[in-house]
Amino acid sequence: MSDASAASFDFDLIVIGAGYGGFDAAKHAADHGLRTAIVESRDMGGTCVNRGCVPSKALLAASGRVRELADAEHLRGFGIHAAPVRFERQKIADHANQLVAAIRTNLTRSLERAGATILRGKGRLEGPQRVAVREASGIERVYSARDVIIATGSDPFVPPGIETDGRTVFTSDEAISLEWLPRWIAIIGSGYIGLEFADVYTALGCEVTMIEALDRVMPTFDPDIAKIAARKLIDGRDIDARAGVLAKTVTPGSPVRIELVEMASREPVETLEVDAVLVATGRVPVSKELNLESVGVTTNRGFIPVDEAMRVLVDDKPVAHLWAVGDVTGKMMLAHTAAAQGGVAVDNILGHQRLIDYRSIPAATFTHPEISSVGLSEADAKALAASNGFELGLVRSYFKANSKALAELESDGLMKLLFNRSSGEVLGAHIYGLHAADLIQEIANAVARRQSVRELANEVHTHPTLSEVVEVAYKQAAAALA
Numbered sequence: 001m002s003d004a005s006a007a008s009f010d011f012d013l014i015v016i017g018a019g020y021g022g023f024d025a026a027k028h029a030a031d032h033g034l035r036t037a038i039v040e041s042r043d044m045g046g047t048c049v050n051r052g053c054v055p056s057k058a059l060l061a062a063s064g065r066v067r068e069l070a071d072a073e074h075l076r077g078f079g080i081h082a083a084p085v086r087f088e089r090q091k092i093a094d095h096a097n098q099l100v101a102a103i104r105t106n107l108t109r110s111l112e113r114a115g116a117t118i119l120r121g122k123g124r125l126e127g128p129q130r131v132a133v134r135e136a137s138g139i140e141r142v143y144s145a146r147d148v149i150i151a152t153g154s155d156p157f158v159p160p161g162i163e164t165d166g167r168t169v170f171t172s173d174e175a176i177s178l179e180w181l182p183r184w185i186a187i188i189g190s191g192y193i194g195l196e197f198a199d200v201y202t203a204l205g206c207e208v209t210m211i212e213a214l215d216r217v218m219p220t221f222d223p224d225i226a227k228i229a230a231r232k233l234i235d236g237r238d239i240d241a242r243a244g245v246l247a248k249t250v251t252p253g254s255p256v257r258i259e260l261v262e263m264a265s266r267e268p269v270e271t272l273e274v275d276a277v278l279v280a281t282g283r284v285p286v287s288k289e290l291n292l293e294s295v296g297v298t299t300n301r302g303f304i305p306v307d308e309a310m311r312v313l314v315d316d317k318p319v320a321h322l323w324a325v326g327d328v329t330g331k332m333m334l335a336h337t338a339a340a341q342g343g344v345a346v347d348n349i350l351g352h353q354r355l356i357d358y359r360s361i362p363a364a365t366f367t368h369p370e371i372s373s374v375g376l377s378e379a380d381a382k383a384l385a386a387s388n389g390f391e392l393g394l395v396r397s398y399f400k401a402n403s404k405a406l407a408e409l410e411s412d413g414l415m416k417l418l419f420n421r422s423s424g425e426v427l428g429a430h431i432y433g434l435h436a437a438d439l440i441q442e443i444a445n446a447v448a449r450r451q452s453v454r455e456l457a458n459e460v461h462t463h464p465t466l467s468e469v470v471e472v473a474y475k476q477a478a479a480a481l482a
C-alpha cells in the first residue's frame, strides 16, 4: 500500500452521499467490520427514498386504485357495478410522505445498528484519502480514510429556456409531494418518469399534454413495446402526445406559457397556456462541488468515469483508493444499480475481486400496466450478432394467450425475447403488460447466469400465472434454435 497503516486513518472508508448507492456501500462495509463513515448533506436515503422510487410508487399505488375503481367498463366485465369513486388528494400525498418517513428512519437506524458513523454536512475531497465535511453551522472538519466512495447521485435536469418556480413549473422533486392537481398539465419528456407521472395525473382526472423532442414518444423503450404500450398508456387516456417538438421556453405563472418549436427546423409551432408543467427531461450528476481536481479526476459531462470494479479512472487508469457508485457514474441510473455498484465497490475494498454485470440489471416503469426490460436492446443484439457471427433469435409471447391475464381481463401485453440461435443464450427481454416489473426478474436471473433457452424451456412454471408468458417465450425460443 502507498499509504500508512489502516490505524492511522480516521476511518477505513468514507462514503460521500447517503442515497441507495452510498447506503448499500456503507452498510455492507460496516457489516464486514470496516470503520465506516457516511456523509449526507440533505435527507438520508437520497433521491430514491425521498424524491424518487418510494414516493412515486406510493402515488402510483393510490392513483392506480382510483383508475381501477373508475374503470366502469373493466368492472362491468366482472359483473361489478361500483359507485362513482372519490378520493382525497391530501390523503394520497400523506400516504407517500408517511412511507418516505418510515423508510428513511429504517434506513438510518440500520446504518447506525451496523456501526456506521453518520456525518451530517457537505463532503468534498481534500486530496487523496481525505474528505472535508462542512456542517450546516459552517464548521468544517477534515477526515482521513483508507478508501473513499463517491455516491453523490443526481439532480433533475432543466433544459435552458425553461424557468421553474417549484409551484406551476416544477420537476419530479416537487411533483412527488402532489400539492395540487392542475386541471391541465404539460409533461415535458416521455421517459419513465414522465410516463409514471402521466399515469398518476390522468388517474386523478388531470388532462395531460406530453411533449417529446425526439421523433417518437417513449424513445428510450423498445420500439415494438413502445408502440403497443402507447396505445393504452397514452392514446387510451386523456393525453395529447406530441413528438418532434421542443419546449423552447416555459414561463411560470397563471397560466404557464410554453413556446413550442419544431425540433428539426426550430420553426414555431404554437404557444400553449396550461395550468402547470412538469419537467421530466432527465437527470444530471452531482459532482461539481466535490473538488475532483484535487485528485486529478476529469468528469465526462459531470459523470465520474469508473471501471467495472467501480474504481475511479483518470486517463483510463484507476486512482488508488477512490471509488464511485450510483447515478454520479451515469450507468443505468436506477436505485438497484446504485446499490449493486456499492456492493461491488466494497467487496473489492475488502479484497474480494468482483465486477458489475450491467447486462443482467433489469429496469421497470411502474405504469398501469407496467413496462420492463433487461439485457440488450434489439438494435444492440443485432450489432452483437453481426460482430460475433451468430444469428439473432427473436420470439414474441402474448398476454392474450395467458389464462391468468384473461381471468384478470388484462390481456393487453407482449414479451419479446432475444437470444443467440446457436447457443441459446438469453440476450435480453422487453415486456409490456400486467406485472411486467415482477416478470422481468426471472429473465434477469437467466441473463446473469448466461443461461440457454434450451434448459430454461424445461423449467416448470405455476399454472395459471403470468410467469407462463415467460415460459411460452422460452419454449418458442428453444424450438427455434438453429
Ligand SMILES: Cc1cc2nc3c(=O)[nH]c(=O)nc-3n(C[C@H](O)[C@H](O)[C@H](O)COP(=O)(O)OP(=O)(O)OC[C@H]3O[C@@H](n4cnc5c(N)ncnc54)[C@H](O)[C@@H]3O)c2cc1C
Binding pocket: 016, 017, 018, 019, 020, 021, 022, 023, 039, 040, 041, 042, 043, 044, 045, 046, 047, 048, 049, 051, 052, 053, 054, 056, 121, 122, 123, 124, 151, 152, 153, 154, 155, 172, 193, 286, 289, 290, 325, 326, 327, 328, 333, 334, 335, 336, 337, 338, 366
Ligand atoms: C421520480 C423518480 C422515480 C424513480 N423511480 C425509480 C424506481 O422506481 N426504481 C429505481 O430503481 N430507480 C428509480 N429512480 C432513480 C433512483 O432514484 C436513482 O437511480 C437513485 O436514487 C440513485 O441513487 P444514488 O445513491 O446514486 O444517488 P441519490 O439517491 O441521488 O443520492 C445521493 C445523495 O448524496 C447526497 N449528496 C450529494 N452531494 C453531496 C455532498 N457533497 N456531500 C454530502 N452529501 C451529498 C445527496 O443529498 C443525496 O442524498 C427514480 C428517480 C426519480 C427522480
